[in-house]
Amino acid sequence: MTTDTAALLAAYDTQLRATPPAPPPGITHEYEGALLRVVGDFRGFLSGPPDLGLRGRELDELIVRQRDYFAARGEAVEWKVRGHDAPADLTDRLRAAGFVPEEEETVLIAPVADLTVRQPRLPDGVTLRRVTADADMHRIAALETAVWGQDMGWLAEHLTGRLSIAPDDVSVHVAEAGGEVVCAAWLLFRPGTEFANLLGGSTLPEWRGKGLYRAMVTTRARLAAARGVRYLHVDASADSAPILRRLGFHAVTTTTPYVWSPEGRG
Known part of the structure; x- marks a missing residue:
């Protein structure tokens, strides 16, 4: 059966982009027109609809106001741009204001029903469990730091905060081997x-290619199905996207973080 990727993209734009998740404690959502500004996380975050409705000087002024807002706080900020966003020169205007693109990711969506037919398979000696304890969130942050080569210590507080405000809306999982x-x-x-979002999915290099990532996807898809979720969404790295497409995900657009940081000024 042919998948209607245009319909998936429309659902992504009208649902996910229009309905941000409730922020955890210490983080606030503010709006300037249709642009969402997230304040208080490890760095600022900006996201809007596919078309903010501004062009030329008005768009430049909006971009500069956001940059200057976070500059006054001494914080970096990410403007999340999707590949189909308008106007076409949005990214040129972001660059002109000092925003720098990071690695492009692929926006992937799959019907949940297509992902629940597989049984999660784990290597011998590996166990998978759902976790809620603060200590486990710190273990996850340490894993993410090791995988990505940058300090991800903020993630422990982020996950703990999400669990504190909406424990039924977040399900955190680890795969362990020998207590690690x-x-x-x-x-x-x-x-x-x-929708539900698949997040994380990081694996230590020596454990890749053993089915852990696929088992994590299947496990979470089954939880989503039990809640009546129709679609799963992932912003996938170049490493993850091929695996997810083999599992039944469909690429609908791309997403690129454009980041301004105080260190990058001038």
């Missing part, structure tokens, strides 16, 4: 939409 966390992932339900 070797893979971690979480599922974020999105009330008011047909």
Whole structure:
């Protein structure tokens, strides 16, 4: 059966982008027109609809106001741009204001029903469990730091905060071998939409290619199905995207973080 990727993209734009998840404690959501500004996380975050409705000087002024807002706080900020966003020169204007693109990811969506037919398979000696304890969130942050080569210590507080405000809407999982966390992932339900987000999915290099990532996807898909979720969404790295497409995900667009940081000024 042919998948209607245009319909998946429309659902992504009208549901996920229009209904951000409730922020954890210490983080606030503010709006300037249709642009969402997230304040208080490890760095600022900006996201809007596919078209903010501004062009030329008005768009430049909006971009500069956001940059200057976070500059006054001494914080970096990410403007999340999707590949189909308008106007076409949005990224040129972001660059002109000092925003720098990071690695492009692929926006992938799959019907949940297509992902629940597989049984999760783990290597001998590996166990998978759902976790809620603060200590486990710190173990996950340590794993993410090791995988990505940058300090991800903020993630422990972020996950703990999400669990504190909406424990039923976050499901965090680890795969362990010999007491060590070797893979971690979480599922974020999105009330008011047909979606849930797959997040994390990081695996230590020596444990890749053993089915842990696929087992994490299947496990979370089954939880989503039990909640009546229709679609799963992932912003996938170049490493993850091929695996997810083999599992039944469909590429609908791309996403690129454009980041301004105080260190990069001038």
